[in-house]
Amino acid sequence: MARQQPQAYAWPSLLHRQEAPLRLVYLDLNHWISLAKAATGHRDGDRRKGALEAVRDVSSAGTALFPLSATHYMEMSGIQDPRQRADIADVMEELSGFTTLINRTILMRYEIEAALDEMLGSASTRLDPLPLCGRGVGPAFGVHGGLRIKSKDGRDVTDSARSSWLQGPEAFDAWLSEAERQFERGILRGPSDADVPVLNLRGWDPRVARVGAKKRVEQEIELSARLDAEPQWRRGRLRDVVSGRYVAIELLDLLNETITDRKLVTADIFASREAARRFADSMPSADVHITLTTAAHRNRDKQWEPNDIFDIDALSSAVPYCDAVVTERHACHVLQSTKMPAKTGTKIMARLQDLVSWLDSM
Template sequence: MTAELKAPMTEELVWANVLRPRIPLVYLDLNTIIYIARALSGDTKVPGSYLGLYTAALRAKLEQRAMFPLSGEHLWEISKITDPKQRGDLADILESLSDYNYLLGRTVIAELEFEAGMAKIMGEDIAAKSVPLVRPTFGQAFGWVGGMKIRNSAGGDGSDAVRAQMTDADFDKLMARMNYEMERRMLRGPSDEDLEVLRADPNFQPEVVIEGQKQRVQWELDTERVLKEHPRWRRGRLRDVIGAREIVHEWMDMFTRMRIDRRKVGMPDFDPPDDEMRSFMGSMPHTQVAISVKTRYHKNPLHKWTVNDIVDIDAVSIAYAYCEAVFPDKAVRAALQSSKELRTIGTFVPRRPEELTDWLDSLPAVVAPDLLVPHPIPRPTCADTADALPNRRSRQTRQGIGARGNAATQRATLR
């Protein structure tokens, strides 16, 4: 553990019991996608290196050397854009890179980290309870299982009735097309015409979600109040203060419920000694990332907390802990890079698009890239890489192919 902290992040983290592809996961925040879209449209104010990054990312995805999952925060941020065309342009790029694969959301990840931590301390085996870290549906970001269902006029399952009217192959094609359209529309958000219809529905209440995020901002503003009343904490054990408030505000209800659920099914109560409890709380990867970033923000008493801060931290807390590379905005990157306690995780956080381009181009091909394995995955070894020459091209050869394919890529993506 980090010696100067009384309740630090542990050196041995306890990961959520998830299965993920063997290839690296790369998280691009929406700012990066916006720059790519502007570069593709010919905006000369945007560095051309964003075109190179997009080409390298597409190549890595097509060669199955990397995956570029989305998060629920992408949906949130795109939904705030009022121009349907701009939303569509960004969604086109995200679709081309992600194929609508989404990471698990923070609430599910937190519960899995709690469960894994409890199991470790109690000596329990939860290996059979693994869940996928990434799935090709937006529901993954919200912990929803299943996909689109056909309902009849009575609200029941109408799948069999539709299937009876066509061949199994045609039914499967229909469902695949409907699922694709659902994912596509969800990422793009409603058109102006659709929005008018939605607003007439009393169940359409986006303000409820917005209010929830504003309440979380208020909690950080209250933390500012506490720090002003006790300025020595900002100069000293600030991370301990932020960590305690984070656990209490964000996760104490979940922790209490999980303890109650254990007793209901006859499992022993989870009530470890104080030292083990501190270790338990300090071993949850995504929570510790959030604590570190919030600590860096709270070091600056002039920082103005916004909903965007909360959304960015939610996204990066999962991405930094469970992806191999993250390309966030400058503020988040500075917070991650200045948090020495996070370096044990080893996530690559480039400063410029060129750095990420080089990193992507250096990724080797991997045997059985779709094979699901427990997280975290070990670093690639010679035995893991394929000997296919196309994936071992020199940087110059890759750039040449990228330049030749750039115009076609732009047309296919921004259709």
């Protein structure tokens, strides 16, 4: 049976949970690291052995799945020790099977359409049905289709290669499946120390993800400075400020495209302050993103880092669409204090031991 979602949001009906009846459980990187330590016999892993056994049990029983996100791949690229990356990647592969949540930008596109459908009482047919989860790094970053074989002139010759494969089509399928598995392993693990010099010569730069996050950090620092200059906003309508910036920075291009396709104008959507609030708050991932960002800006001493951007992005997708999320303590506190579990229908926890208890109650 598919997950029953609360009705307050404009849930995108075109996003499908093909994994049902599996429970989707999202773990932030710190908890993956803890499980990897338990799996490898690390001295800090003893207290996590019970959690590792529990998640392995539900994974092998086919009752829970632990999907990855684009954030995991970006954070993994920042770990410098190849051995540590490999240990974490092994556990990720075992429990996720390389299942990934769809790209956040695509998710936002579907939420915009659903929010406008509800606001205008219409039903758009602009988008096709899409699974919430895909397999591998491609769907996490908005790329679909898997590995394909191309000729020298760029033509897709996968089908012809399959039909003419010496050992037959089934052997080709097995070869391609193994090639995809090795590709996904390599992406998660990253290069060995011996590979780095050659990759550097070819332009490889593991800092690219953090460069993008750093630019977004600068935007938050700029907002923080403005709030320092006008402190009444931190005490008052801070959420309106954050919400307006979210629409302007994160959604504007997608929103303009959608409005144009529907032959609307901006005033049709933002006719009043209340309408603007309803629009932003009706999108599940937007609500989570705005809630976490608003809480961060309440604290004038907050020091923004790229990891803050990674965490907020990941949670904005995982909290509304997974059955359970295990994250760090502060984010857990913010989400629970703002009643997010009741709004999204998601169990939100800060400890692996809490996850074990929840799994036992399934």
